[in-house]
Amino acid sequence: MGSKASAEPARRPPRPVKIVIAGGFGVGKTTTVGAISEIRPLTTEAAMTSVAAAMDDAADVPAKTRTTVALDFGCITIDETLKLYLFGTPGQDRFDFMWHDISRGALGALVIVDARRVDACYPAVDYFERIGLPFVVGVNLFNGHLDVDLTELRWALAVGDEVPLITFDAREKLSVRDALLAVLRRTRERARARAAEHATG
Amino acid sequence: MRPYLRDGPMVPALPADAASLLRPYLQTSGRVEAADDELEIEAQVVTSAYGLNSFGRLAFEHRDIVALCATTMSVAEVAARLALHIGVAKVLVADLAALGCLVVERPDPEPADDLDMIERVIRGLEGIR
Numbered sequence: 001m002g003s004k005a006s007a008e009p010a011r012r013p014p015r016p017v018k019i020v021i022a023g024g025f026g027v028g029k030t031t032t033v034g035a036i037s038e039i040r041p042l043t044t045e046a047a048m049t050s051v052a053a054a055m056d057d058a059a060d061v062p063a064k065t066r067t068t069v070a071l072d073f074g075c076i077t078i079d080e081t082l083k084l085y086l087f088g089t090p091g092q093d094r095f096d097f098m099w100h101d102i103s104r105g106a107l108g109a110l111v112i113v114d115a116r117r118v119d120a121c122y123p124a125v126d127y128f129e130r131i132g133l134p135f136v137v138g139v140n141l142f143n144g145h146l147d148v149d150l151t152e153l154r155w156a157l158a159v160g161d162e163v164p165l166i167t168f169d170a171r172e173k174l175s176v177r178d179a180l181l182a183v184l185r186r187t188r189e190r191a192r193a194r195a196a197e198h199a200t201g
Numbered sequence: 202m203r204p205y206l207r208d209g210p211m212v213p214a215l216p217a218d219a220a221s222l223l224r225p226y227l228q229t230s231g232r233v234e235a236a237d238d239e240l241e242i243e244a245q246v247v248t249s250a251y252g253l254n255s256f257g258r259l260a261f262e263h264r265d266i267v268a269l270c271a272t273t274m275s276v277a278e279v280a281a282r283l284a285l286h287i288g289v290a291k292v293l294v295a296d297l298a299a300l301g302c303l304v305v306e307r308p309d310p311e312p313a314d315d316l317d318m319i320e321r322v323i324r325g326l327e328g329i330r
Binding site: 012013014015016017018036039042043071073075076078079082083084085087101102104105106107108119122125126133134155156157158173174177180181184185187188190191192194195 | 203239243287304310325
């Protein structure tokens with residue numbers, strides 16, 4: 001595609017990187033993306049519905065389908081040549097197959113937990129463990145205080161000590177920034193460990 | 202504890218109804234790329250000069266994309282703004298890139314092992330106030 005001289009753009013597009021924002025339904029994924037994104041979070045939900053409805057012979061796609069295939073995303077310009085995307089995955093495990101698309105090539109993932117419904121994040125934890133994507137578990141402090149003991153939460157999730165467990169407020173830009181930084185530091189830690197392994201092995 | 206872990210590791214199965222979501226590919230004459238050859242949803246897309254000049258000769262479903270991507274954006278944004286299924290947007294963008302109408306910047310395949318890249322993103326985020 002780059003061989004035609006006439007196809008050269010005026011400027012080269014930035015290199016994209018991404019972090020996955022995962023968790024159960026209603027844990028604050030969209031709020032998290034919206035708190036820090038420089039564009040209003042977009043969703044492909046409506047698109048999915050209209051196309052599916054138009055293409056379906058029965059033309060009676062259940063309303064439930066419409067609300068569960070939403071893919072929320074936002075972005076942050078790191079510099080002129082680098083742009084960070086945040087993709088919020090659908091929370092339901094029946095849409096597990098969409099996660100491949102969202103997670104492939106990601107830097108890492110933030111798994112958001114609502115401490116009142118911890119089990120809603122299990123599919124996400126399972127998935128990132130399985131594909132080997134570095135992740136951090138972030139408890140969303142909906143009302144500013146923690147209703148659960150983090151040690152108990154770590155036991156409930158059965159995640160290794162290498163997985164950071166943090167608290168954050170999805171409504172606060174700087175709190176979301178720090179949660180994303182926790183993800184990147186976890187990714188960096190693993191990348192360093194892998195590099196060291198490679199050097200000695 | 203995640204209850205199923207007590208009986209050893211278990212992997213959730215792919216849902217049986219996954220195939221039903223392939224129906225939107227009717228818009229792309231039924232073409233579906235192998236998952237790992239597909240364009241990434243975060244790939245950056247911008248219209249080329251050639252694309253702008255070719256506008257009048259393009260198929261109807263391609264024109265909206267060429268017009269929209271005068272501003273650089275991701276494949277996901279193309280899908281959202283034009284109300285297209287994400288998979289359909291990927292195929293249409295790939296078609297236009299092959300024609301030379303769009304320039305696409307794809308992500309690195311393994312950024313999670315790229316320490317320089319990770320450091321750059323960390324520094325960028327630390328700059329947010």
